[in-house]
Every structure is written in C-alpha cells, then in structure tokens.
Amino acid sequence: MIKLLPEELINKIAAGEVIERPASVVKELIENSIDAGASKIKVEIQKAGTKLILVSDNGLGMAKEELSMAVERHSTSKIQDFDDLFNIHTLGFRGEALPSIASVSKFEMISKKKDALAGNVLSIEGGKILSIGECGAPNGTTVSIKDLFFNTPARKKFLKSDTTEINHITDYVLKYSLSYPNISFELISDGNIALRSPGSGSLKDALASAYGVDFVKGLISVSQEFGFGKISGFISPPSTSRIDKSYEIFFVNNRYIHNFLLNRALEEAYRNLIPGMRYPIGIIFIDIDPKLIDINVHPAKREVKFQNTKDIMDAIKKTAASGLNNLFDKPAESPYQAGQNFGEKWEPAMADILFPNDNFQLPQTKIELDISSVQPLIPLYQLKETYIIATDGIDMVVIDQHAAHERIIYDKLLGGNPVSQPLLVPANIELGIKESTVLKNNLKYFLELGFELEEFGGNTFILRATPQLPPKINVAQIIIDAIAELLEIGESTAIEQKKDNLKKSIACHSAVRAGDKLTDEEINQLIKDLYSTKNPLTCPHGRPTMIRITHLEFEKSFMR
Ligand SMILES: Nc1ncnc2c1ncn2[C@@H]1O[C@H](COP(=O)(O)OP(=O)(O)OP(=O)(O)O)[C@@H](O)[C@H]1O
Ligand SMILES: [Mg+2]
Known part of the structure; x- marks a missing residue:
C-alpha cells in the first residue's frame, strides 16, 4: 500500500x-x-x-x-x-x-x-x-x-x-x-x-586571526577581472608550501565550496615551482554572475556546478601565475652544507655488511676527490638534480638524494639527547587555532627532539632552540608540517608512534629535495653521512635510499 x-x-x-x-x-x-x-x-x-x-x-x-x-x-x-x-x-x-x-x-x-x-x-x-x-x-x-x-x-x-x-x-x-x-x-x-x-572588513585581518600573523606576512595578494566576473584572494610564494591541500580554499560568491578541478587549476600555476607532493596556499574568491552557476547540486551545498568550468580553471591559473611572476629573481640557495654533519671522523656503520669481503678497490676515475681508505662510493654525476650516480669501482649505485638525507637526519633524531642549538634571536611562531591546540598537547615531544618551544599566549609560541638541522632551513615550516601530520594521524595514536611520526616528519621536511642542485663537495659529504647511519639502505619510511646495478648485470645486459 x-x-x-x-x-x-x-x-x-x-x-x-x-x-x-x-x-x-x-x-x-x-x-x-x-x-x-x-x-x-x-x-x-x-x-x-x-x-x-x-x-x-x-x-x-x-x-x-x-x-x-x-x-x-x-x-x-x-x-x-x-x-x-x-x-x-x-x-x-x-x-x-x-x-x-x-x-x-x-x-x-x-x-x-x-x-x-x-x-x-x-x-x-x-x-x-x-x-x-x-x-x-x-x-x-x-x-x-x-x-x-x-x-x-x-x-x-x-x-x-x-x-x-x-x-x-x-x-x-x-x-x-x-x-x-x-x-x-x-x-x-x-x-x-x-x-x-x-569583523574589520579586511580579509588580511580575518586571515591573521584565523591562521596567525606570520601566515599572512608572506602571502601575495591577487586580483583579476574576467568576462564571467572576478578572481581574487591571496596565494603563497613558492618558498611556502604545505604537505596537504587543506590551505587551498575556494569561495564562490562567498560560499565555501569543494571542487577538485579548482585545486588542480591552482596547483597547475605552481608546477615546477614547488616540489612534488607539496601544495600551495591559496585563499581564492570567485565572484561570478549567479546565473552562470548551479548551487543546487549537493544536499549540503558544498559543491557548485559552473556553466563553463574550463573558463574558471584558466582564470584561476592565470591569476595565480601572474601573482607569482614578479618573484623569480632570487638565486636558489644550496640546501645541503658540506661538512655540517659528521666531519672528518667518519666511519661507515655497516662496512661489514656493505663490503663483506673487505677488498674494496678504488675505482679508476679521473674525478679529483679526497679519497680516503673508507670512501665507499665515488659520485659521478647528479642526475636531474634528484639522483646521485656513483660507483664503488665495481658496481654502479644510484642514490635518491632526498631519501638519503632523510635517513641521515632521522638517525640523528633517533640518537636521543639531541644537541639543542639556541637561536641567537628567538623566533615567534604564530599558528592557527587548530594547529596551536595540537602543538600545546604535544609540546613535550618537540622538546625531546630539541625544539625548545614556549607558549606565549594566544596561538603564539616562542622557539628558543632547535636540534642540529641543515642550515638555511625554515624551522617554522618544519614545525607547521609536523603539526599537520600529527593532526592527520589523530590525537588518540599511541605515544611511541606519535613520537616516531614526528621524527620522520621532521627528517622528511628538512631533507634536501628532488630538484635541489648540490655541489660536488655536498654530494660527497651526503654519501659519507649516509654510510655512517645505522641503516643506509632505506629511508625512515622504508623506501630504498639507493639502488645498485651490479657489474654482473652489466655483463648480462651486454651479453658478455
Ligand atoms: N537567523 C535568522 N534571522 C532571520 N531570519 C531567519 C534566521 N534563520 C532563519 N530565518 C528565516 O527562516 C527561513 C527558513 O530558514 P531555513 O534555514 O530553514 O531555510 P533557508 O535559509 O531559506 O534555506 P536553506 O534550507 O537552503 O538554508 C529563512 O528563509 C529566513 O526567512
Ligand atoms: Mg538556511
């Protein structure tokens, strides 16, 4: 019935x-x-x-x-x-x-x-x-x-x-x-x-009260008119990026909406400017004639259908790209400093495993290097500013520079009792509301790793000391990324796992990246530092730091 x-x-x-x-x-x-x-x-x-x-x-x-x-x-x-x-x-x-x-x-x-x-x-x-x-x-x-x-x-x-x-x-x-x-x-x-x-009417003020003053400081204001209306807002310079898309925020006629095509358009503007797996910040307002959109497509009105999505995507990309265009005159700084880690007293940690027969032969190479008896690999070339091609004189080894550096930093953090280096001028770190709560709840773990952070009232923290990290690294960014990962894994995760995650996150975010140009000296030091870690063969996430192509494989391939 x-x-x-x-x-x-x-x-x-x-x-x-x-x-x-x-x-x-x-x-x-x-x-x-x-x-x-x-x-x-x-x-x-x-x-x-x-x-x-x-x-x-x-x-x-x-x-x-x-x-x-x-x-x-x-x-x-x-x-x-x-x-x-x-x-x-x-x-x-x-x-x-x-x-x-x-x-x-x-x-x-x-x-x-x-x-x-x-x-x-x-x-x-x-x-x-x-x-x-x-x-x-x-x-x-x-x-x-x-x-x-x-x-x-x-x-x-x-x-x-x-x-x-x-x-x-x-x-x-x-x-x-x-x-x-x-x-x-x-x-x-x-x-x-x-x-x-x-409620001052200024978007900058609203952003500052939501995410902190520091967040707003580096942002670039953008605005451009198009046939359908206007794109405006704030975007990040390429030097500031995030580990997830949560700061890619879109409003259509002031309504907060989700549309992955808009994310894609924004990210497109940053292609080749920020490393893969990192995302820009963009607070983007799309003002459009309401007749050109349909809001009645999602029960909670979280989505909007555009009459012509491609126009909007092009407009977002164009607006962001022109905002970024003024910023390309700075020379890149070298991210990996020679001699910073283990210095001359270097000993390979896994010599017996890596060179079981101990008859390590120096390669016949014309490259001038300070070859000591324990130099395990001779770097030959930095391929695509991502991989280090090296040889031990017998086999060929390809090192993933990011994974390798990640392992080096992670091992140092694992060592316990990190040497904290006081900052000459303590830094203020201003966070958003969510992030500041997470940091407050986890301050002691940051301290264990050598980050001396103090609550300063509101959502501001003072950073007085950091563990030994590569120079020129943006420490505030590392802390923000680590918090984002803690947010992601949730408050209820076991403490040990949380601590380990934190170490991995710090290692990952302070390591050199694919695309970073390294000098010969830096490459050589990276290899030495890698071989002094407890597990030079994998990064903290378990991925390989290097692959080896043995001379036997060469022989087979060349049918010798
Ligand atoms: N805070 C408010 N102040 C004044 N009027 C209100 C307020 N909240 C609701 N109303 C009135 O009640 C009506 C019904 O509200 P309701 O949220 O159910 O529907 P709506 O806002 O019209 O549509 P929708 O379901 O899409 O939100 C509104 O159209 C408005 O006239
Ligand atoms: Mg309503």
Whole structure:
C-alpha cells in the first residue's frame, strides 16, 4: 500500500542528507545569520556540539508568524519562483535547514525584530512544536540546539571523537570569517574562546586571526577581472608550501565550496615551482554572475556546478601565475652544507655488511676527490638534480638524494639527547587555532627532539632552540608540517608512534629535495653521512635510499 509519509518523518529523512554532524548545524545556522544581515555572530558549543549548539546574531530577526513559518518545510523568504533558483544571492534557498535540524534535536529559537516591543520564543522537540510565546529578547535571533540526534541514535553513533567534531565546527566558522570579514565571528567551545574574528572588513585581518600573523606576512595578494566576473584572494610564494591541500580554499560568491578541478587549476600555476607532493596556499574568491552557476547540486551545498568550468580553471591559473611572476629573481640557495654533519671522523656503520669481503678497490676515475681508505662510493654525476650516480669501482649505485638525507637526519633524531642549538634571536611562531591546540598537547615531544618551544599566549609560541638541522632551513615550516601530520594521524595514536611520526616528519621536511642542485663537495659529504647511519639502505619510511646495478648485470645486459 502506498502511503504519504508523516511530515515529521519526511523532515527526519531530509535531515539525514543535510545534517550529518554538529558542524552541519553550525554551518546552516551561521548561513541563516549571514543572510539575515548580521554584523555579529556568536557560536557557543558544549561537548563538541552534541550537548549544545547556540548561535546568536544581531540580524533582522523574525516576527511571531515568521518564526513558526521558518520551521515549516520548504518555507523560505529567499526565493519565490523557479527563475530565482538560478539567480541566488543568499546562502540559503531551500527552506529545509531549520525543519531538518528541529526534527533531530531539542530546538529553541528566540527572535526579535528591531522595531518590535518584544521577542518570541519557539520550542520544538524531535520535530514536534511544544510552545510558542512572547519573551524579552535582544534584537536578532538566537537558536539553541540541545541533544542533537537524541532521536536518531544511528546517526549519533557515526560521530567521530570530540576533537574531530570540534575541528569540523571550527573549520566552518573559520571559513565564513574569511568570506565575510565584515562580520565579527566568535566561537566558544566549552567556555573557551576558540576563534574571534575582528569583523574589520579586511580579509588580511580575518586571515591573521584565523591562521596567525606570520601566515599572512608572506602571502601575495591577487586580483583579476574576467568576462564571467572576478578572481581574487591571496596565494603563497613558492618558498611556502604545505604537505596537504587543506590551505587551498575556494569561495564562490562567498560560499565555501569543494571542487577538485579548482585545486588542480591552482596547483597547475605552481608546477615546477614547488616540489612534488607539496601544495600551495591559496585563499581564492570567485565572484561570478549567479546565473552562470548551479548551487543546487549537493544536499549540503558544498559543491557548485559552473556553466563553463574550463573558463574558471584558466582564470584561476592565470591569476595565480601572474601573482607569482614578479618573484623569480632570487638565486636558489644550496640546501645541503658540506661538512655540517659528521666531519672528518667518519666511519661507515655497516662496512661489514656493505663490503663483506673487505677488498674494496678504488675505482679508476679521473674525478679529483679526497679519497680516503673508507670512501665507499665515488659520485659521478647528479642526475636531474634528484639522483646521485656513483660507483664503488665495481658496481654502479644510484642514490635518491632526498631519501638519503632523510635517513641521515632521522638517525640523528633517533640518537636521543639531541644537541639543542639556541637561536641567537628567538623566533615567534604564530599558528592557527587548530594547529596551536595540537602543538600545546604535544609540546613535550618537540622538546625531546630539541625544539625548545614556549607558549606565549594566544596561538603564539616562542622557539628558543632547535636540534642540529641543515642550515638555511625554515624551522617554522618544519614545525607547521609536523603539526599537520600529527593532526592527520589523530590525537588518540599511541605515544611511541606519535613520537616516531614526528621524527620522520621532521627528517622528511628538512631533507634536501628532488630538484635541489648540490655541489660536488655536498654530494660527497651526503654519501659519507649516509654510510655512517645505522641503516643506509632505506629511508625512515622504508623506501630504498639507493639502488645498485651490479657489474654482473652489466655483463648480462651486454651479453658478455
Ligand atoms: N537567523 C535568522 N534571522 C532571520 N531570519 C531567519 C534566521 N534563520 C532563519 N530565518 C528565516 O527562516 C527561513 C527558513 O530558514 P531555513 O534555514 O530553514 O531555510 P533557508 O535559509 O531559506 O534555506 P536553506 O534550507 O537552503 O538554508 C529563512 O528563509 C529566513 O526567512
Ligand atoms: Mg538556511
């Protein structure tokens, strides 16, 4: 028998699509407050939003009738007919968010219009209206959500750890603080201020309060007009890159969206400028005639369909490339310094394994090198500034310079009791909110590795000393990368694994990279340093540092 489902159940089904987790509630409520013209939006959460989410704004507010209409399904003040759907200037348009939220929580909405004498309060539990009545209230709207998913236990079970859920919430508030820098946002989590944006109208200020002043300093401002509209924002110089794409951020008409084609377009502008497996920073705003896009393609409006995606991709690439164009006059600095590591007292650690018969012969080569009796390999050539071709006089050996250097640094960090080198001038490291929490929780492990870091209030840290690292290395960048990896593996990982990850991350991010030109001296030192490690044959991630092509293989290939 075919039956029409009851309204409450319809709402619950819709909620399944729109409201995945506490962060979805925060997102929808913030969007409503922005659409209502608020200049101040405060978000308070308790227990990662599972106990309480409270969003208050100083926007337009609603009268009593509007309040009860707002929670009806498909009721919206934002569009009126089909044509409007393709000309959307607001963040909301479906009239779906509030009824969805109210069907899976204990919901209360208080609202007052500016010229009204009193406000009104509406209470709903699991989609059932409990009461509506007059009350005293400030101008604007406050929505409070208690016990989210109390009546959909399956959904509740799918929630991740509190830290993860808080991260998702922070992310939304943070992204909207960037696209609406004229609005002052505040996020309070279990009584602590997690984020506060100034609402000064300047994107730079908003970026600084989200990610720290240092983050903003090096960024390049870009802006270019196109037939469809405008691309603008900030991008990083090639010297600053990240280990993941989380700082490639796109807004379409101020709506934060995901579209991997846009990421690709931005990355394209950095091709050959930053090493492979690293990603640029780009806070990119696409302003486009709403008629040229369709937002109605994803239940949570996370995606946008462009009428002509290729135009947008080309425009992003062009805008970023022209921003980068002014920066190409600096000579590259050599990243690997000769003599910095083990000096002259070098002994191969695995001599017996590597040269079992101990009748190591010096190759007949014309290269002038300071050959000692323990020089294991004679470097011949740096191939594509990535591989070192070398020989022991019998076999040919190809070394991956990055993997080799990674092993050298990792072994030094493994050694324990690292020699900390105090910085002449302590450095300030300013981090974003998420990153600073991770660093606070893991400060002692950084200290064990020789990074003397101190909290300086807010999200700022002072770096007083570092372990012995290659010179000219950007230590702040290494710390930021290590934090990103800690974030990735999660708080609950076992301590030993965390510590090891940290060492690997530091080794990886401070090692020379593919594409770094090395001098003969540096190459020679790298080989010596590599052979003094405990395991010269693999990098800390287990990949080979070198491959050997034996003379027997040559003979076979040449059919001798
Ligand atoms: N904070 C607020 N201030 C003023 N009016 C609001 C506020 N929140 C909601 N409303 C009103 O309630 C209506 C319904 O809100 P709801 O979020 O359910 O739908 P929407 O925003 O129109 O569309 P969508 O489902 O796409 O978000 C809105 O159209 C708006 O008129
Ligand atoms: Mg809405």
